[in-house]
Amino acid sequence: MIHVDPRERNFIIGTTILLLIFGTAVLVSSFAFGFQVPAPVERLDPKLVATPGQSPWGDPVEERVRELAPNKYEVYILAQAWNFQPREIRVPVGSTVTFMVTSKDVQHGFRLDGTNVNMMVLPGEVAKLTATFDEAGTYNFVCHEYCGVGHHTMYGQLIVEP
Amino acid sequence: MYASVKKLTGWYLGVGMVALFIGGAMGPLQKLEHVGINVYPALQNVGLNSYYQGLTIHGVLNALVWTTFFIVGFLTFATVNSLERDLTHPKLNWASFYIMVIGLVMAAVPVLLNTATVLFTFYPPLQASPFYYMGLTLVVVGSWVGGWGMFLTYYAWRKENPGVQTPFIALASNITMAMWQIATLGIATEMLWLIIPWSLGWVDGIDPQLARTFFWFTGHPIVYFWLLPAYVSWYGMVPKQVGGKLFSEPLARLVFWLFLLLSIPVGLHHQYLDPSVPAGWKIVHAVLTYSLFIPSLLTAFNIIASMEIGGRARGGTGLLGWIRALPWDNPSFTAQNLAMILFAFGGIGGLTNASYNLNLVIHNTMWIPGHFHLTVGSGVTLTFFGIAYWLVPKLANKPLFSNKVALWQAWTWFAGMLLMSNGLHILGLNFGSPRRTMLGVAPYASSDWQPLLIEAALGGIILGVSGLLFYTNMLGTVFSKKTLTEEIEMPVAEPLDPHPAPAWLDTWRPWVVATVVLILVSYGPLLVNLISNLNLTSPGFNALW
Numbered sequence: 001m002i003h004v005d006p007r008e009r010n011f012i013i014g015t016t017i018l019l020l021i022f023g024t025a026v027l028v029s030s031f032a033f034g035f036q037v038p039a040p041v042e043r044l045d046p047k048l049v050a051t052p053g054q055s056p057w058g059d060p061v062e063e064r065v066r067e068l069a070p071n072k073y074e075v076y077i078l079a080q081a082w083n084f085q086p087r088e089i090r091v092p093v094g095s096t097v098t099f100m101v102t103s104k105d106v107q108h109g110f111r112l113d114g115t116n117v118n119m120m121v122l123p124g125e126v127a128k129l130t131a132t133f134d135e136a137g138t139y140n141f142v143c144h145e146y147c148g149v150g151h152h153t154m155y156g157q158l159i160v161e162p
Numbered sequence: 163m164y165a166s167v168k169k170l171t172g173w174y175l176g177v178g179m180v181a182l183f184i185g186g187a188m189g190p191l192q193k194l195e196h197v198g199i200n201v202y203p204a205l206q207n208v209g210l211n212s213y214y215q216g217l218t219i220h221g222v223l224n225a226l227v228w229t230t231f232f233i234v235g236f237l238t239f240a241t242v243n244s245l246e247r248d249l250t251h252p253k254l255n256w257a258s259f260y261i262m263v264i265g266l267v268m269a270a271v272p273v274l275l276n277t278a279t280v281l282f283t284f285y286p287p288l289q290a291s292p293f294y295y296m297g298l299t300l301v302v303v304g305s306w307v308g309g310w311g312m313f314l315t316y317y318a319w320r321k322e323n324p325g326v327q328t329p330f331i332a333l334a335s336n337i338t339m340a341m342w343q344i345a346t347l348g349i350a351t352e353m354l355w356l357i358i359p360w361s362l363g364w365v366d367g368i369d370p371q372l373a374r375t376f377f378w379f380t381g382h383p384i385v386y387f388w389l390l391p392a393y394v395s396w397y398g399m400v401p402k403q404v405g406g407k408l409f410s411e412p413l414a415r416l417v418f419w420l421f422l423l424l425s426i427p428v429g430l431h432h433q434y435l436d437p438s439v440p441a442g443w444k445i446v447h448a449v450l451t452y453s454l455f456i457p458s459l460l461t462a463f464n465i466i467a468s469m470e471i472g473g474r475a476r477g478g479t480g481l482l483g484w485i486r487a488l489p490w491d492n493p494s495f496t497a498q499n500l501a502m503i504l505f506a507f508g509g510i511g512g513l514t515n516a517s518y519n520l521n522l523v524i525h526n527t528m529w530i531p532g533h534f535h536l537t538v539g540s541g542v543t544l545t546f547f548g549i550a551y552w553l554v555p556k557l558a559n560k561p562l563f564s565n566k567v568a569l570w571q572a573w574t575w576f577a578g579m580l581l582m583s584n585g586l587h588i589l590g591l592n593f594g595s596p597r598r599t600m601l602g603v604a605p606y607a608s609s610d611w612q613p614l615l616i617e618a619a620l621g622g623i624i625l626g627v628s629g630l631l632f633y634t635n636m637l638g639t640v641f642s643k644k645t646l647t648e649e650i651e652m653p654v655a656e657p658l659d660p661h662p663a664p665a666w667l668d669t670w671r672p673w674v675v676a677t678v679v680l681i682l683v684s685y686g687p688l689l690v691n692l693i694s695n696l697n698l699t700s701p702g703f704n705a706l707w
Contacts, residue, residue: 015456019456022517037441038436039439040438146288149279
């Protein structure tokens, strides 16, 4: 074995315990508080995804905010260079909204201010996360992956109405 | 001594520094844009078409070219001088250099012609000119060949010195290059199988999710490929430069083996928010990423202890008095010590990025460039500047142009980086401001961001000035009319404990086997799953910039 100075051994033990505490906290909080990251939904053909009748993202834009039950919504957002469709979504306060986002061209990002909704949006894949909105207000959702020279103009708004 | 490697290293460093000069010059322009000073229209005359073309230049030249050229040159030099044995196949190492230069030119031309404005991550289906991808591939292949030249030299040394323990610097340098050979299999597969045939029009579609997965297979270990040469200097050279000894040489060796083992099977922590990677694999990589902090924490103790030996040997007393006694008038030491401090902040912040849940808050926000400018932009780059302050005079056989300018350079880099990274971290954490974005004209940018953007811009300008100080010194040294009065030796730290490390820390096979097994376990099932559900449906997009 290696000879290790006692002070160094204490440091190694102490920092390892610290990392174990951090790691445990991360894992416990991930499972205990309904934490979610995007996980596989389905794989699509991005060339067809915006075609009417081929997928929910092919439906008219005003039909893509769907009320499944009172205060329970599902939104199909299509990302493309350089906008989101729909770009404005209105739901009443207290709503739980599931965001289903895909791209019909290049990679994009989707981050909704003030929530834990943050995901990569890839052509051919469906990014899905859910959030509940207990406070009225306007929340921006912003594209955070470079997608061409108009990238910085790509955003939309979720308006939570009182 | 070893004249051939001197010249070779000089060329690697020279090309790397030219790349950093051009790439670095883009940095302050980006920060100015964020505060509303848009200089890009004025630069169209010189062929810079957009913010994003500049950003591509910044990323490719700084993160890929400067680092790789400096590292291959420095590690080749360090191996030869540590083994005290010349290269067995110098032509192979020169071939490496030429392949890398050809690759660099092939990649740089489309970038400069604005046909490859896809940033250095080149996420498909953004589609650049095929020459861009082939050029970057050649840079990687060239770095492999440089590694082979090192391995053959090391192998010959082992034959000539049976039973002798490998000197630390040579061992650490070779482990770094071995890790790189394994790590780059991801990007090589992405390029040769998916991207290059698609960019040439031989196949119609690409699978962006699989391409990302191959990219990040290489994309995390690449940061250790950048960092480990700095560790070679911090462990193997800095203790000597401060008049100390390496506190625990066996643990330093162990750290390098742990980095070989753990650098690669962690790439999914860059893909926590990817849609088609199962959460279970993300958690596996989250745990492995946390274990990767252990060798860095070992490093923190060992290097600080080694410097303390030096500070006390120089007459420093008391709990912290040894710090004042360190050779702060030596720019090579000062630059590297300040790099270590910045790197420590970067490492602590990195715990957030690595955390499976906290990452949600900061993913792809300004926090991320804030983080990696502390790591690769400071821990690595400022260390390389510190190395250059002794290595370039040695290679050029000329004294350093100015110690004073070098000290100013190190401190201005430190100050500029503190300001910039502080602003960027807070922008990401509090406001979610997106990274890689022309924020000066973004419609959603809030006025609350302004003070932080100004702070970051101030930092960026100071960094620009610091960069100019570095280049003044390098040019002043290389074109000086003076010659060295006495030869500069590569600093080689002695171990505090003269007993050699145990044999298992000088044995390759078990470590390499364990590395491969861990990669197969952590990546194998996911890759089989993604490949068996291949989704080659995305056509290329080459007109979005």
